[in-house]
Amino acid sequence: xxxxxxxxxxxxPRSEGPWAWLAAGSVALSLLMLGGLLLLIAVxxxxxxxxxxxxxxxxxxxxALAGRVVRELPLEQGERERLYxxxxxxxxxxxWHWLAVxxxxxxxxxxxxxxxxxxxxxxxxxxxVEVGSVDFPDPTSTxxxxxxxxxxxxxxxxxxxxxxxxxxxxxxxxxxxxxxADPRDAQARRELAAVNERVxxxxxxxxxxxxxxESADGRRxxxxxxxxxxxxxxxxxxxxxxxxxxxxxxxxxxxxxPRDGNTAGGVWPAIFGTVLMVLLMSLLVAPFGVLAAVYxxxxxxxxxxxxxxxxxxxxxxxxxxxxxxxxxxxxxVYGVGGSLDEWFFSDELPSPTFGTGGLLWASLxxxxxxxPVVIVATxxxxxxxxxxxxxxxxxxxxxxxxxxxxxxxxxxxxxMLTGVILAIARAAGEVAPLMLVGVxxxxxxxxxxxxxxxxxxxxxxxxxGYHIYDTAFxxxxxxxxxxxxxxxxxxxxxxxxxxxxxxxFLRHYFRTRHGxxxxx
Amino acid sequence: MRSTLPISxxxxxxxxxxxxxxxxxxxxxxxxxxxxxxxxGGKPALQEISLRVPRHRVTAFIGPSGCGKSTLLRALNRxxxxxxxxxxxxxxxxxxxxxxxxxxxxxxxxxxxxxxxxVPNPFPMSIYENVAFGLRLQGGLTRRRMDDxxxxxxxxxxxxxEVKDRLRASAWSLSGGQQQRLVIARSLAVRPEVLLLxxxxxxxxxxxxxxxxxxxxxxxxxxTLILVTHNMQQAARVSDYTAFLQEGELVEYAPTDILFTNxxxxxxxxxxxxxxx
Numbered sequence: 001x002x003x004x005x006x007x008x009x010x011x012x013p014r015s016e017g018p019w020a021w022l023a024a025g026s027v028a029l030s031l032l033m034l035g036g037l038l039l040l041i042a043v044x045x046x047x048x049x050x051x052x053x054x055x056x057x058x059x060x061x062x063x064a065l066a067g068r069v070v071r072e073l074p075l076e077q078g079e080r081e082r083l084y085x086x087x088x089x090x091x092x093x094x095x096w097h098w099l100a101v102x103x104x105x106x107x108x109x110x111x112x113x114x115x116x117x118x119x120x121x122x123x124x125x126x127x128x129v130e131v132g133s134v135d136f137p138d139p140t141s142t143x144x145x146x147x148x149x150x151x152x153x154x155x156x157x158x159x160x161x162x163x164x165x166x167x168x169x170x171x172x173x174x175x176x177x178x179x180x181a182d183p184r185d186a187q188a189r190r191e192l193a194a195v196n197e198r199v200x201x202x203x204x205x206x207x208x209x210x211x212x213x214e215s216a217d218g219r220r221x222x223x224x225x226x227x228x229x230x231x232x233x234x235x236x237x238x239x240x241x242x243x244x245x246x247x248x249x250x251x252x253x254x255x256x257x258p259r260d261g262n263t264a265g266g267v268w269p270a271i272f273g274t275v276l277m278v279l280l281m282s283l284l285v286a287p288f289g290v291l292a293a294v295y296x297x298x299x300x301x302x303x304x305x306x307x308x309x310x311x312x313x314x315x316x317x318x319x320x321x322x323x324x325x326x327x328x329x330x331x332x333v334y335g336v337g338g339s340l341d342e343w344f345f346s347d348e349l350p351s352p353t354f355g356t357g358g359l360l361w362a363s364l365x366x367x368x369x370x371x372p373v374v375i376v377a378t379x380x381x382x383x384x385x386x387x388x389x390x391x392x393x394x395x396x397x398x399x400x401x402x403x404x405x406x407x408x409x410x411x412x413x414x415x416m417l418t419g420v421i422l423a424i425a426r427a428a429g430e431v432a433p434l435m436l437v438g439v440x441x442x443x444x445x446x447x448x449x450x451x452x453x454x455x456x457x458x459x460x461x462x463x464x465g466y467h468i469y470d471t472a473f474x475x476x477x478x479x480x481x482x483x484x485x486x487x488x489x490x491x492x493x494x495x496x497x498x499x500x501x502x503x504x505f506l507r508h509y510f511r512t513r514h515g516x517x518x519x520x
Numbered sequence: 521m522r523s524t525l526p527i528s529x530x531x532x533x534x535x536x537x538x539x540x541x542x543x544x545x546x547x548x549x550x551x552x553x554x555x556x557x558x559x560x561g562g563k564p565a566l567q568e569i570s571l572r573v574p575r576h577r578v579t580a581f582i583g584p585s586g587c588g589k590s591t592l593l594r595a596l597n598r599x600x601x602x603x604x605x606x607x608x609x610x611x612x613x614x615x616x617x618x619x620x621x622x623x624x625x626x627x628x629x630x631x632x633x634x635x636x637x638x639v640p641n642p643f644p645m646s647i648y649e650n651v652a653f654g655l656r657l658q659g660g661l662t663r664r665r666m667d668d669x670x671x672x673x674x675x676x677x678x679x680x681x682e683v684k685d686r687l688r689a690s691a692w693s694l695s696g697g698q699q700q701r702l703v704i705a706r707s708l709a710v711r712p713e714v715l716l717l718x719x720x721x722x723x724x725x726x727x728x729x730x731x732x733x734x735x736x737x738x739x740x741x742x743x744t745l746i747l748v749t750h751n752m753q754q755a756a757r758v759s760d761y762t763a764f765l766q767e768g769e770l771v772e773y774a775p776t777d778i779l780f781t782n783x784x785x786x787x788x789x790x791x792x793x794x795x796x797x
Contacts, residue, residue, distance in 0.1 A: 301604070386639075386641065388637050388639055388641035389641055389643065390602075391599060391635070391637060391641070392637065392641040392642075392643065392703070392706075393643070393653070394599065394602070394627075394630055395597060395599070395630055395634055395635035395637075395707070395716075396630070396631065396634065396653060396654035396657065396706065396707065396710060397627045397628065397630045397631030397632075397654055397657060397658075397710060398627065398630075398653075398654075398657050399627045402627075402657055406653070406657075407643055410644070411644055
């Protein structure tokens with residue numbers, strides 16, 4: 001008997017027949033599928049940030065191309081086809097090229113191939129010819145590529161940029177505020193003009209340099225340095241450098257706003273919007289859910305009507321989420337929001353303030369959506385409290401209210417948090433209702449800032465789930481957006497995980513405080 | 521406290537089928553139960569029970585399961601109020617006052633009549649907070665006074681020496697017997713006049729049981745104790761008077777030594793000698 005079969009026979013006695021194997025098999029299958037899905041999302045999502053090498057190709061028909069291999073598919077008769085990302089939208093008009101492998105005559109990885117991430121027209125793949133002044137660009141220059149000069153110029157540019165931002169932040173803004181307070185302050189006015197002049201000078205200096213670039217097929221391009229976000233030579237990078245670049249890429253994805261119609265850049269506003277919306281939702285749903293459960297379980301007469309309400313609440317959990325979205329749009333946005341606008345923001349009309357989708361309405365709608373979950377979890381928690389605890393408190397002269405608030409509710413906190421965890425898990429992944437009540441494709445302003453009242457509940461916000469949907473189906477370049485979709489999906493899973501873990505740790509804290517362990 | 525009590529006065533409420541029912545003068549009684557009948561949703565659980573419980577004594581209620589002894593005990597501090605299906609007739613007087621009278625606040629009644637349950641039920645708080653729970657409900661105590669009362673209660677429950685160094689530890693970290701003594705301390709802290717004990721030692725090991733029994737005997741100088749127990753040896757060991765209930769009726773009520781050695785009725789004798797099914 002082998003060790004394996006010995007182990008198997010120990011764990012699964014013969015007498016249990018095929019059922020044990022069936023059960024174990026389905027668990028294994030579920031785990032496998034789940035793990036596979038997570039792995040796919042993680043690999044595709046995180047792989048996007050890896051500075052992959054670029055190849056220079058020579059084709060049978062004499063064309064030359066440079067780009068990254070994206071994927072390879074088999075064609076008929078053993079032929080294979082590869083998808084190359086060649087960038088250079090401003091030169092070629094298209095950035096994706098399907099090429100038959102047999103058409104490729106030569107393929108090499110020259111170290112001087114350069115990749116630029118630019119503010120306009122996406123990436124550039126090619127060679128650097130010269131870094132020159134904007135006034136006399138010489139597109140016919142024969143100078144050799146000077147990578148170090150480009151790096152130095154970019155660093156110089158970055159220094160200018162941060163100096164400008166510092167001036168704006170530290171001098172311009174206080175002066176403008178001062179002038180707002182007293183428009184006749186001549187001294188401030190003069191200072192403002194001086195600072196403005198310096199900012200303008202800095203900006204002029206920033207626009208002063210261009211790079212002359214050459215694509216793989218020899219066409220040239222004058223690229224203002226100011227529009228270059230990053231430059232790298234993937235074929236010349238060591239693994240360590242690539243790892244650093246990868247980490248920086250991930251960080252930029254997490255900390256920056258989206259660019260190019262959501263097909264590039266980061267998702268920070270969406271992370272912020274998702275977390276803020278879920279937190280607001282939890283703040284709204286927890287008190288209402290707990291109060292409702294307390295009423296149903298502790299106050300209401302336990303009769304047929306209470307049971308009917310209970311069953312209805314459980315059934316509400318099964319209503320499609322889009323129905324909640326429509327309800328939120330009709331009642332919260334148009335009904336409540338419209339009235340608020342008429343009463344308090346009438347001078348802004350006809351442009352709506354609260355009468356349009358926003359953070360508050362989205363949170364309220366999701367709170368409504370997740371209310372049954374919290375009610376059910378809290379009710380079950382209340383029902384689990386041993387009757388001796390109640391009687392113990394009552395026998396000490398506590399009123400029913402004191403018993404509830406001092407003994408029963410503290411003991412029910414873990415169950416309430418279980419409800420909130422389930423609510424978070426459901427709400428954070430919900431997209432359909434949000435599309436009706438306040439999510440935006442692009443809302444670079446996060447709903448929290450330094451401006452009174454700091455939390456802007458009426459603002460539209462970005463959401464990771466909606467961002468996935470938008471990038472995947474509404475972008476102008478689906479191929480470019482695809483890795484971002486995977487990355488965003490991974491991030492959404494991560495955000496939900498973090499939110500849930502927070503709640504789970506909180507629950508654990510409340511459970512173990514004073515060593516309370518439910519008795520068998 | 522009174523040093524002597526009259527022991528055998530014929531009852532005014534004595535039903536025909538009953539054995540001897542001991543009676544006490546009203547002024548020596550803490551509780552006077554008068555013709556109490558109680559039903560759960562129409563199903564009778566107690567029938568015309570009349571008895572008086574003497575002050576500063578230990579009175580035990582014994583009888584087979586379902587005889588109504590716990591029901592009777594829980595009627596004494598109106599714990600049945602929680603159950604809408606319970607209906608009752610007759611009166612219960614505590615120190616001469618009807619406990620169901622409208623002017624009686626049920627929480628005040630329960631403070632005066634404490635209760636200890638079968639399963640130790642400390643709250644999920646620290647040892648200190650458990651004992652202070654009832655005091656905090658009343659409020660108006662200084663920190664120092666609260667500390668004093670907590671210490672006094674824990675000493676009265678013979679638990680102080682075991683927990684004085686870990687008052688902030690969880691009450692759930694104590695053993696079962698310690699938990700039960702903590703619950704007794706918690707009840708004592710609000711200075712009740714009566715302590716109802718519903719099979720307080722049935723979930724405990726023999727040594728813990730012994731400690732609880734010693735405690736019960738020691739506490740009667742301070743308050744009246746009423747004990748419900750399955751264990752007849754326990755009733756014999758700790759109680760001064762014993763009432764035997766069967767099928768919702770009070771069968772016999774006598775000084776403990778008399779009831780256990782010389783019961784007037786055959787069915788009492790059968791029960792205490794274990795000849796009853």
